[in-house]
Each structure stands twice: as structure tokens, then as C-alpha cells.
Amino acid sequence: MNTRIVSFLLVLHAFLACSSTSGTGKVTISGEIGNCTLDSVRLFRLAGNEVHQLGVTQIEKKGTKSIFYLNVNIPAEGSYLIGQNPNNGAFVLLGNEKDVKISGEGDQFGTYQLNSPNNQTYSTFLAGFNKLNTRFQSLAQENQMRMQTGQAPDPNVQKQIDDSRVEMATYIDSFIDKGGIIGRAAQFYLYRPFDSSKKAKYGDELNYFKAEYLLPINFNDTLIGYMPQLGFNFLQYTDVLLSNGVPSDQVKASLSEFIGKVKGRAAKETAILGILSGLEKHIQQAPDVYLYFGKMLAKDMPESVYLPALSGKLTQVEQMAAAVANINPGGEAPEIDLKTPEGTPLKLSSLRGKYVLIDFWASWCGPCRKENPNVVRMYKQYHDKGFEILGVSLDNSKEKWMQAIQADGLTWKHVSDLAGWSSVAAKAYSVSSIPFTVLLDKNGKIIGKNLRGPALEEKLKEVLGN
Numbered sequence: 001m002n003t004r005i006v007s008f009l010l011v012l013h014a015f016l017a018c019s020s021t022s023g024t025g026k027v028t029i030s031g032e033i034g035n036c037t038l039d040s041v042r043l044f045r046l047a048g049n050e051v052h053q054l055g056v057t058q059i060e061k062k063g064t065k066s067i068f069y070l071n072v073n074i075p076a077e078g079s080y081l082i083g084q085n086p087n088n089g090a091f092v093l094l095g096n097e098k099d100v101k102i103s104g105e106g107d108q109f110g111t112y113q114l115n116s117p118n119n120q121t122y123s124t125f126l127a128g129f130n131k132l133n134t135r136f137q138s139l140a141q142e143n144q145m146r147m148q149t150g151q152a153p154d155p156n157v158q159k160q161i162d163d164s165r166v167e168m169a170t171y172i173d174s175f176i177d178k179g180g181i182i183g184r185a186a187q188f189y190l191y192r193p194f195d196s197s198k199k200a201k202y203g204d205e206l207n208y209f210k211a212e213y214l215l216p217i218n219f220n221d222t223l224i225g226y227m228p229q230l231g232f233n234f235l236q237y238t239d240v241l242l243s244n245g246v247p248s249d250q251v252k253a254s255l256s257e258f259i260g261k262v263k264g265r266a267a268k269e270t271a272i273l274g275i276l277s278g279l280e281k282h283i284q285q286a287p288d289v290y291l292y293f294g295k296m297l298a299k300d301m302p303e304s305v306y307l308p309a310l311s312g313k314l315t316q317v318e319q320m321a322a323a324v325a326n327i328n329p330g331g332e333a334p335e336i337d338l339k340t341p342e343g344t345p346l347k348l349s350s351l352r353g354k355y356v357l358i359d360f361w362a363s364w365c366g367p368c369r370k371e372n373p374n375v376v377r378m379y380k381q382y383h384d385k386g387f388e389i390l391g392v393s394l395d396n397s398k399e400k401w402m403q404a405i406q407a408d409g410l411t412w413k414h415v416s417d418l419a420g421w422s423s424v425a426a427k428a429y430s431v432s433s434i435p436f437t438v439l440l441d442k443n444g445k446i447i448g449k450n451l452r453g454p455a456l457e458e459k460l461k462e463v464l465g466n
Contacts, residue, residue, distance in 0.1 A: 028070070031067065032066075044081040078093070132171060188227070210246065222267055272293050329449070340414060357387070360435065364395070372409075376410065381460075385465065387464060395416060
């Protein structure tokens with residue numbers, strides 16, 4: 001089985017939400033929390049990739065308890081986010097219940113208990129799914145470890161894996177059969193087993209995934225447009241295909257086929273937003289696909305609050321795709337003019353005459369820090385042969401930036417405007433995920449991008465020798 005797909009199947013989508021369009025009126029959300037230091041609570045509604053605040057109330061202290069009452073008008077049945085802010089919130093199903101009570105301890109809304117029939121049913125569903133998913137994960141990893149060490153898969157373990165998949169599908173079906181908001185939410189968790197019959201038809205799981213992963217979704221139900229799960233599933237579908245090396249033209253064709261099945265403007269918009277989110281981390285790999293679906297969103301839904309067309313100019317998507325097209329081998333690297341940790345201005349163009357690796361990273365980026373020892377080794381090996389590195393940090397904290405440089409032994413040149421993702425350099429290079437690298441020749445021309453590990457070492461050997 002493809003390891004990337006296995007990894008995806010093991011993800012529990014516990015943070016997902018759902019909603020429908022029926023009007024609901026007022027609802028009261030009350031909470032009694034122990035050992036809470038927060039001063040307010042807010043209710044948010046997810047809309048595509050955006051979060052809108054619907055109400056806010058203060059948290060009152062009564063002895064050792066923190067009490068709040070939030071009376072708010074719910075515009076539609078669905079899933080909402082309640083918390084102090086979107087980063088510290090819990091998803092709560094609201095709609096046909098007038099009262100929801102919340103209890104718990106501490107400051108983390110994600111750990112609180114939501115007491116109402118719908119929320120308790122959804123919690124039960126997620127707990128059961130998580131238990132089955134954990135067992136499946138353990139079994140799958142057992143056979144993967146055997147294969148990685150050159151051993152044949154254990155037939156007994158494989159049978160347990162197959163049985164576990166069937167059990168998961170049966171479990172999810174039982175909640176889909178309940179209908180309503182719970183049934184609509186459960187359908188997005190369903191991925192039918194890849195068995196011998198599917199293998200005979202598709203050959204491998206990647207082809208099966210490409211053809212059938214999204215099929216359990218009821219595309220004729222226009223209410224799924226108000227369910228963020230739809231966007232998340234399209235996001236994951238896009239990510240898995242591109243992460244497994246499926247050519248961008250095939251990804252575009254597959255996505256277009258499924259978009260053609262989606263009914264209703266809201267559902268189509270949610271699906272395309274999911275696709276664009278999935279493409280963001282692969283924009284350097286598939287800028288044409290990103291531009292295609294971005295134009296589709298701007299053309300078919302010009303009044304979209306998510307991606308407004310810019311009058312008389314390129315849309316936001318076109319601008320990003322155009323910028324990405326310039327960051328390709330053969331193009332000239334955009335200038336970077338930022339300050340070093342010591343506060344001295346340093347221009348990228350001042351490094352002409354050397355092969356330069358522009359390394360976008362940050363102290364808080366785990367994969368970046370994990371890759372740093374490899375880059376340190378290559379820098380030591382090739383620096384005297386004309387290799388230089390310009391580390392561009394997306395940190396906000398100078399102190400953490402400098403601490404990471406020292407801790408990881410990064411002895412090359414560093415710059416940053418300490419603006420995080422708003423860094424002018426990151427925007428100039430259309431950086432949507434890190435680590436991200438761009439390799440330049442002695443004249444400042446791009447000769448490679450997103451090179452890491454063995455790929456970077458092989459390229460350095462090619463241009464600088466062993």
C-alpha cells in the first residue's frame with residue numbers, strides 16, 4: 001500500500017465541522033468551567049476558509065468557577081466554533097437545540113465537554129472512529145515495518161487490517177443511516193477498503209484513491225456546501241495526488257471531473273476553496289492547476305467574499321500564479337534586501353559569483369530544524385568550492401531566530417524582516433510552506449527549487465563536483 005495514502009487514512013479529522021441552511025433562531029450556550037483564567041468567550045461560524053464572529057460575552061468569576069451565558073442568533077444549522085479565539089476553540093453543533101451546556105477544567109476549549117444530544121452523539125461517533133482508526137494504524141504500521149526491513153507482510157496481520165477496514169466502514173455507515181446533521185458529517189469519513197476486487201480493477205491503491213475517494217459524498221445534496229468537511233476532503237484529495245507524484249494535468253482532470261458532480265453554488269465554492277488550499281503547498285509544483293481553479297472561482301463566483309476579483313487587474317490567484325511562474329529554473333531570482341541579525345543590510349545580489357542556496361525557514365518550523373544538520377554538512381563540504389547559503393527566516397522573534405541559528409550551528413549568512421509569513425521576501429518568492437529552497441548559479445539565475453536532502457546534494461555535486 002502507498003505509504004502516503006496510509007498516512008492520510010490514519011488522520012482523524014476530529015476538528016472538522018458541518019452545517020446546513022435551515023434557519024434556527026436563538027440558542028443559549030452556557031458554561032461552567034473550573035480553574036479558568038480566560039475573560040471572554042466568542043462564537044464563530046466557519047464559511048469556506050474564513051471564520052466570522054457571531055457573538056461575544058464576558059466570563060464571570062463565581063468562587064472557583066467561571067460562568068458564561070451566550071445568547072446568539074444562529075443563521076443556519078451546522079457546526080460552529082466556540083472559544084476565546086479561533087486558535088483556542090471547540091466545534092459545537094448548533095441548530096435544532098435551543099440550549100447547549102459546556103463544562104470542563106482549565107483554559108483549553110478543545111478539552112471541554114459539550115452537553116446536548118447532537119454534540120454527545122457526534123462526540124460518540126468521533127470517539128468510536130478514533131478507537132477503530134488507532135487499531136487500524138497499529139496494524140498497518142506493523143506490516144509496513146516488516147516490508148521496510150525486507151520481510152513479507154504477515155498474512156494474519158493483513159487479514160486483521162482488511163477486517164478493520166470493513167469494521168470502520170460499517171461503523172461509519174451506521175451513523176450515516178441516522179440522517180440529519182450527524183449523517184451528513186459521517187459521510188466525509190468514509191473510505192471503502194482497497195481489496196482484491198479493487199486491485200484487479202485499478203492495479204494499486206493510488207489509482208483507486210484517485211477514482212473513488214470522493215465517491216461516498218452525496219454530491220446531489222446541496223446542503224453539503226455548508227459543510228467544511230467537503231472542502232477538507234477536496235483539500236486532502238488534492239494533496240495526496242500531488243504528494244504521490246501524480247502529474248499536474250491528471251490532477252487537474254480528476255478534480256475537474258469531481259467538481260462537475262457538485263451541485264449548488266455553495267458546494268462548488270467550498271470544494272474549490274478546498275482544492276486551492278490543497279494546492280497552496282504545491283503551488284511551485286502545479287501553478288497551472290492553481291491558476292485554473294482560481295480563475296474558475298473568480299469567474300463563476302465573482303461576488304465570492306473569499307476571492308474577490310480585482311477590478312481592472314489580475315485576480316489574487318493570477319498574481320500568485322504569475323509570481324510562481326517567475327520562480328522557475330532559468331528565471332532571474334528576485335532581489336532580497338533585508339537585515340542580518342546584527343542589523344546590517346544584506347542584498348542577495350551581493351553574493352553573485354557564488355552558487356547560492358536561498359533557504360526559507362523559521363525557528364518554529366520542525367521540518368526546517370530537522371533538515372538543518374544535512375544543510376550544515378553540505379555547507380561545510382562545498383563552501384570552499386564557491387557555495388553560499390542565504391537563510392531567510394520567517395520568524396517574528398529576533399531572540400528565537402538567533403537562538404536557533406546558534407543551537408543548530410548555522411554559520412552561513414542570515415537575513416529577516418521578522419514579519420513572519422508577511423515577509424517581503426516570502427511574498428516575492430510565493431513561499432506558501434517551509435522549508436523552501438531556491439538554488440542560484442553564479443549569475444543569480446535559478447537552477448533549482450525546493451531541493452533538500454539527497455536532491456540538493458546531487459545538484460551540488462553536479463555543479464561543484466564531489
